[in-house]
Amino acid sequence: MSRTKVTIPYLMEKKAKKEQITMITGYDYPMALLEEKAGIDIILCGDSLGMTVYGFDGTLPVTMDMMIVHSAAVKRGAPNAFVIGDMPFLSYQVSPQEAVRNAGRFMKEANVDCIKLEGGAAMAETVKAIVNAGIPVMGHLGLTPQSTSALGGFKAQGRSAEAACRIIEDAAALEAAGVCSILLEAIPPEVARIITESSKVPIISIGAGIHCDGQLLIVHDMLGFFDRFVPKFVKKYANMNGVILEALLQYKAEVEQGVFPGKEQCYGMPAEELGKLNDMLKR
Numbered sequence: 001m002s003r004t005k006v007t008i009p010y011l012m013e014k015k016a017k018k019e020q021i022t023m024i025t026g027y028d029y030p031m032a033l034l035e036e037k038a039g040i041d042i043i044l045c046g047d048s049l050g051m052t053v054y055g056f057d058g059t060l061p062v063t064m065d066m067m068i069v070h071s072a073a074v075k076r077g078a079p080n081a082f083v084i085g086d087m088p089f090l091s092y093q094v095s096p097q098e099a100v101r102n103a104g105r106f107m108k109e110a111n112v113d114c115i116k117l118e119g120g121a122a123m124a125e126t127v128k129a130i131v132n133a134g135i136p137v138m139g140h141l142g143l144t145p146q147s148t149s150a151l152g153g154f155k156a157q158g159r160s161a162e163a164a165c166r167i168i169e170d171a172a173a174l175e176a177a178g179v180c181s182i183l184l185e186a187i188p189p190e191v192a193r194i195i196t197e198s199s200k201v202p203i204i205s206i207g208a209g210i211h212c213d214g215q216l217l218i219v220h221d222m223l224g225f226f227d228r229f230v231p232k233f234v235k236k237y238a239n240m241n242g243v244i245l246e247a248l249l250q251y252k253a254e255v256e257q258g259v260f261p262g263k264e265q266c267y268g269m270p271a272e273e274l275g276k277l278n279d280m281l282k283r
């Protein structure tokens with residue numbers, strides 16, 4: 001199946017035409033193949049893989065090396081989607097120089113189209129440095145999982161007038177610094193609407209309501225492939241855990257009952273050769 005290559009101008013055009021942008025996370029080759037086939041616009045190789053794929057309690061243990069391996073696999077599976085590499089904790093906070101080097105690794109070693117980092121005005125200089133290196137940057141505001149400890153947990157943000165005002169200012173600072181898009185996570189729809197209407201770049205929601213330019217979900221959440229916790233913004237479109245568990249139970253039962261493997265799964269040997277073998281073993 002052929003599909004148009006998703007680029008920044010294409011995403012800008014979608015915002016202008018008020019066509020919704022579709023975005024989903026992807027962490028590996030097989031899922032990326034299906035997301036490409038489905039025509040998803042943007043695939044985020046998120047550091048949420050620390051939780052969904054590696055079983056950590058948060059995203060802080062995730063390293064650049066892990067992100068490079070996974071995002072490269074995603075880009076191989078989805079050459080036409082706009083693939084974004086998520087900068088992991090401590091890969092961009094220390095200095096703009098380190099941030100440029102790590103963002104550059106994503107481009108050089110994983111062939112992604114863009115990188116994403118968390119934070120607002122405080123990250124403006126870092127964003128500028130990366131953009132000046134020719135690397136597109138997506139911003140990320142609201143619930144920023146890399147600062148869970150500072151936020152007091154995975155909690156919705158921007159629910160007071162003052163907190164909302166800060167997020168709106170952060171979005172403006174990111175746009176001025178040159179981001180090509182901003183992700184808003186777990187904030188009230190009213191706040192997201194103000195940002196979407198006042199910004200020139202596409203604004204994507206994960207738990208930020210219907211007024212944005214597009215939507216994102218974590219693929220493991222929407223497929224029912226992760227159930228340690230379910231954020232309020234998740235809608236489950238499938239029950240993969242149920243499907244996979246049923247297959248595993250059936251396999252186990254068939255092995256234990258001697259039903260698997262059947263004749264179809266076995267390699268044949270000509271009767272003549274089998275006869276010869278038996279003669280050889282008799283000697």
Ligand SMILES: Nc1nc(=O)c2c([nH]1)NC[C@@H]1CN(c3ccc(C(=O)N[C@@H](CCC(=O)O)C(=O)O)cc3)CN21
Nearest residue numbers: 048051052143145154155156186218221226231232233
């Ligand atoms: N599988 C998965 N899905 C995600 O969406 C996700 C991750 N992992 N890992 C990193 C963060 C954590 N995320 C979360 C987690 C919980 C809520 C949530 O809805 N929390 C409730 C309860 C919080 C509380 O205890 O006060 C809320 O109402 O904010 C939102 C985003 C989003 N990200």
Ligand SMILES: CC(C)C(=O)C(=O)O
Nearest residue numbers: 025046047048086206
């Ligand atoms: C939760 C989303 C926005 C993310 O950053 C990730 O998947 O890592």
Ligand SMILES: [Mg+2]
Nearest residue numbers: 046047048086
């Ligand atoms: Mg992330």
